[in-house]
Each structure stands twice: as structure tokens, then as C-alpha cells.
Amino acid sequence: MATDLLRFATAGSVDDGKSTLIGRLLFDSKTIFADQLESVEKVSKDRGNDYTDLALLTDGLRAEREQGITIDVAYRYFATPKRKFIIADTPGHIQYTRNMVTGASTADVALILVDARKGFIEQSRRHTFLATLLGVPHIVVCVNKMDLVDYDEAVFEKIREDFTDFAARLRVKDLTFIPLSALKGDNVVDRSENMPWFDGSPLLSHLERLHVASDRNLVDVRFPVQYVIRPHQHEHLDYRGYAGTVASGVMKPGDRVVALPSGLETTIASIETADGPVDEAFPPMAVTVRLTDEIDISRGDMIARPNNTPAAVQDIDAQVCWMDETAPLVPGKKYAIKHTTRWARAVVKQINYRVDVNTLHRDEEATALGLNEIGRTQLRVTQPLFVDPYQQNSQTGSFILVDESTNKTVAAGMIGGLPHTV
Structure with a gap:
């Protein structure tokens, strides 16, 4: 059987263990080189650690290593006999929302990491909302650091209950929960002997078996x-x-x-x-x-197809993530817009509301969008664009805005507004 490709993005708060989890996947699936492992072991020893810090396999930027956090989106590749994988390791800080939007925009699966000691917190809500906003069809909640709560089933069940209650307000197609310890390797590649109460699959087995081909063809040609x-x-x-x-x-x-x-x-x-x-x-x-x-x-x-064409529109209703740190998005501003391979010019007609990505509250009094803020906007473009709703086709349902004076990409847009909330 030919191996197919699965793209997944990781999201979590600082120190939730994203980089360690990816390092564990690479290490336990035997997809790292000997010299890489030697380098990681040396850096770990130099830091005074009595264990090999697998997070160093993914924290490739030296400045990030020194700070102990992941700032940019780091892409990693590995394969098993059953499947090829592309990982987007996205930052957890709220000020890097735009980075997560970039990293998760092409993902088939979002891995939301939750620290078992902290439970379901505000950042977890934000990461879940962004994943559903971007139309990621499969969400896997990795309850990490179970070794630090004595592998307590009650801790895991409380997080699953809180998370499920929140997810009910969003359009989540597929939600899976896995208790694990990235540091110790429990339920990452191999089934954990420390959690016999969990009858699900380890993370890698789940990712290998996940069916994603049908997620990509929700409209015709x-x-x-x-x-x-x-x-x-x-x-x-x-x-x-x-x-x-x-x-x-x-x-x-x-x-x-x-x-x-x-x-x-x-x-x-x-x-x-x-x-x-x-x-x-x-x-x-x-x-x-x-x-x-x-x-x-x-x-x-x-x-x-002759009988199944995208809509030709010049008035666009879209959810926009603002990415420019120098100036906000305000009504009346004009930008270049790139949709698939088509360029046009666009003017911001109005901002309907700004979304609090932590609480899902809509601020309908908002008059601007600042860096990393997300809001529903109305745009008018100079020539028709051929669009589908983002939830049906992420290629024809998305666009970027470019500041023509600086040639900087200042926004990413998703046509069709918010995912359904109740």
C-alpha cells in the first residue's frame, strides 16, 4: 500500500511540551540521525539535565533554545511504513496568533496540548477556536505530563469533560482525547503500561490510521x-x-x-x-x-465544472486575522488582495465585530483590528473573485491582503465568517 501524507499542527501554551512531544515522535519512530541525537545529548548534558531533552530536536533556532520557548513555526518531516508526516510546530503565546494561523492553515489534524496539572485553561480555548476557524477537520487533545499527576484517570476525565463542553459551542468534526507523557513516552508511540484504564490508541497509531482524503474534496473541480x-x-x-x-x-x-x-x-x-x-x-x-x-x-x-462553479463575488464577507504590527485594519483602507492565483485591489468597507479568541465574545463596537486580532469584515474588490466558503474549500475560500506600499502580507482571510457557535 502506498504511503499517503498527513499534515498536523501542534498547539499549546508555553511549557505544555509541544517540542518534547514532537521530539519523542521523531525519536521513538527512529527517524532522527545519530549525529542529531549526539548533539541533543551533549546540549542536554551541558544544561545539567540528567535526561536527553528531546525538545531540542525541534527548537532549531538558537535564540529560541536560549529562551526555552518556540516562537516561529517550525516544520519537521518524518515517515513510518504506513504514512508520511509533515509537522507544523506553532508557538503558544497569544502575541503569535498569526503564526498559529499560518501553521495550522494547511493541517489535516490539530494536536492541542494540555498540561495535566493545569487543566483546560484559556490558551486551550484559544487554540481550539483557531483550529475550528481554520477548518481543521480533526482535533486530538493530548493531555500531557500525566506522569506528574501519577497517571490519575480522574484528572484526564475532568479535562475531557471541560474540553467537550467548550467544543460543543464550535463546529468540531472529530475530537479525540489521549492521555500521555511526552517525556516518558507513555502513549506517544507505544501503549502506556502506567495507564491501563485508557483503551484508546497511542498517538502515532491514531495518526497513522486517521482517514483524511475525504476531507479535501468538499466541492467539485x-x-x-x-x-x-x-x-x-x-x-x-x-x-x-x-x-x-x-x-x-x-x-x-x-x-x-x-x-x-x-x-x-x-x-x-x-x-x-x-x-x-x-x-x-x-x-x-x-x-x-x-x-x-x-x-x-x-x-x-x-x-x-459547467454545472458546479464557484461564486463570482466582489463583495466579500470574511473572517480576517490581522498580521501587521505597524498599523491596524480600519474601514476605508485599501490593499492588494491575492485569492488563489488572482490579484485585485480591495477596500475595507466595515468591521462587523472583533472576536475574543479566548471567550468567543463578539465585540460589535470594534472599529479596528490590531496585531493578532481576528474579526469579521466586509471587503469590496475591484474585479470578481471565484470563491467557495472556507469550510468547504480552504484554497478557494481564503485570501491574503498585501500592503502595496511595503509589499508586506498584512492579513489572512477566510471567506464565510465564523465557524458555527451556539
Whole structure:
């Protein structure tokens, strides 16, 4: 069986053990090099530790090591015989909300770490809200440091009860709880003998078996055109291909498609990759599509199914995470907007409310969004964008705002507002 890919993001408060957990996954799954382990053992000994600090495997930035915290999003890769994994280790501080939004935006699974000694606290609420806001379909609550509470089942059950009560207010598709000790290795890769009362799977086994393929195709074909290929060689003068990454759906030669914004219909003649022609294309394949008819298609256009097209909108209702530390988001400001491969200009019409990411309270009196704040906004764009609700398609349901004077990305947006709350 071919191995497939699972992306997961870790989130937790400072000292909840995210880096140690990832280090334990890498160590126990035997996916680190001997020289890496020697380096970690040496640094651990230099610090006076009587154990190997596996957190050092992921805290790659020297300044972060000195502070003992993880600031930026660190990506790590490992594989088992059953699956390949990409890990996004995101920071826990509230002032780095934008980093977590970045790290979790492509995740299939969010690992929310909770310190068994502290219980379900405000930061846990924030991380869960952000995961659901970003449409992460699977949430695994890792109740860590169970060794420090004598592996007490009652402690675990209290956290599970509190967490479940909060999650009931959000649109959580799949919620799993695992008691573990990243430091000792309990229930990370191997089942814990210290917690015989837990009959679930260890974390790695759960991640290996989790079915994620169906999470990615909630709408039909969406193929944003990245580049039009027209080789200059004489023998290929009639060649015209449209290159891009499949955002959703499955495309095959012979399928009827429509080009947007023109609305002209045609048929797929062939689909090619760097390795040659293929019989079908699906997310997240990068392909070149050739069509049977000559249609005027350019970068930023989209190929879809004739009877299942995204909405063409110029007024956008979106949840925005503000990322600029120099100036707030205020009504009337103008920005460049990038949606899939399409650029336009946008003006902020109004801010409906700002969300307190810890309590879910909506401040409808808010007149601006500051750094790391999230709010529901109304935008007007200069040309139609072809969008789906973010909860149905994160590619066609998201965008970024760019300050044209500095070329800085100042916001990430999710079309369609908040996840459902009750």
C-alpha cells in the first residue's frame, strides 16, 4: 500500500511540551540521525539535565533554545511504513496568533496540548477556536505530563469533560482525547503500561490510521490557472497548456469544463505532469491541462465544472486575522488582495465585530483590528473573485491582503465568517 501524507499542527501554551512531544515522535519512530541525537545529548548534558531533552530536536533556532520557548513555526518531516508526516510546530503565546494561523492553515489534524496539572485553561480555548476557524477537520487533545499527576484517570476525565463542553459551542468534526507523557513516552508511540484504564490508541497509531482524503474534496473541480505555457520552439507553435495546482475535485481527459470568468465551455484534451501524461489529476497535484478548444485564458482565471462553479463575488464577507504590527485594519483602507492565483485591489468597507479568541465574545463596537486580532469584515474588490466558503474549500475560500506600499502580507482571510457557535 502506498504511503499517503498527513499534515498536523501542534498547539499549546508555553511549557505544555509541544517540542518534547514532537521530539519523542521523531525519536521513538527512529527517524532522527545519530549525529542529531549526539548533539541533543551533549546540549542536554551541558544544561545539567540528567535526561536527553528531546525538545531540542525541534527548537532549531538558537535564540529560541536560549529562551526555552518556540516562537516561529517550525516544520519537521518524518515517515513510518504506513504514512508520511509533515509537522507544523506553532508557538503558544497569544502575541503569535498569526503564526498559529499560518501553521495550522494547511493541517489535516490539530494536536492541542494540555498540561495535566493545569487543566483546560484559556490558551486551550484559544487554540481550539483557531483550529475550528481554520477548518481543521480533526482535533486530538493530548493531555500531557500525566506522569506528574501519577497517571490519575480522574484528572484526564475532568479535562475531557471541560474540553467537550467548550467544543460543543464550535463546529468540531472529530475530537479525540489521549492521555500521555511526552517525556516518558507513555502513549506517544507505544501503549502506556502506567495507564491501563485508557483503551484508546497511542498517538502515532491514531495518526497513522486517521482517514483524511475525504476531507479535501468538499466541492467539485477547482483549478486556478497559475501560468499559461506557450513554448517558443518551432515544432510546438500550436502548444498551449494551463499550469497550476488542483485545489479540489478530480479532472480527467475528456471531461467537460468551463473557464472563468469567460464562461466558455470546452473539453480537457490531456493532463500532464513533469513525469509525463496522467489519466487523472486531484489535489494537491501540480499539472498542466490542455484543452480541445482555443479559449482566452490567463493567469488568475479558473477552470471548473459547467454545472458546479464557484461564486463570482466582489463583495466579500470574511473572517480576517490581522498580521501587521505597524498599523491596524480600519474601514476605508485599501490593499492588494491575492485569492488563489488572482490579484485585485480591495477596500475595507466595515468591521462587523472583533472576536475574543479566548471567550468567543463578539465585540460589535470594534472599529479596528490590531496585531493578532481576528474579526469579521466586509471587503469590496475591484474585479470578481471565484470563491467557495472556507469550510468547504480552504484554497478557494481564503485570501491574503498585501500592503502595496511595503509589499508586506498584512492579513489572512477566510471567506464565510465564523465557524458555527451556539
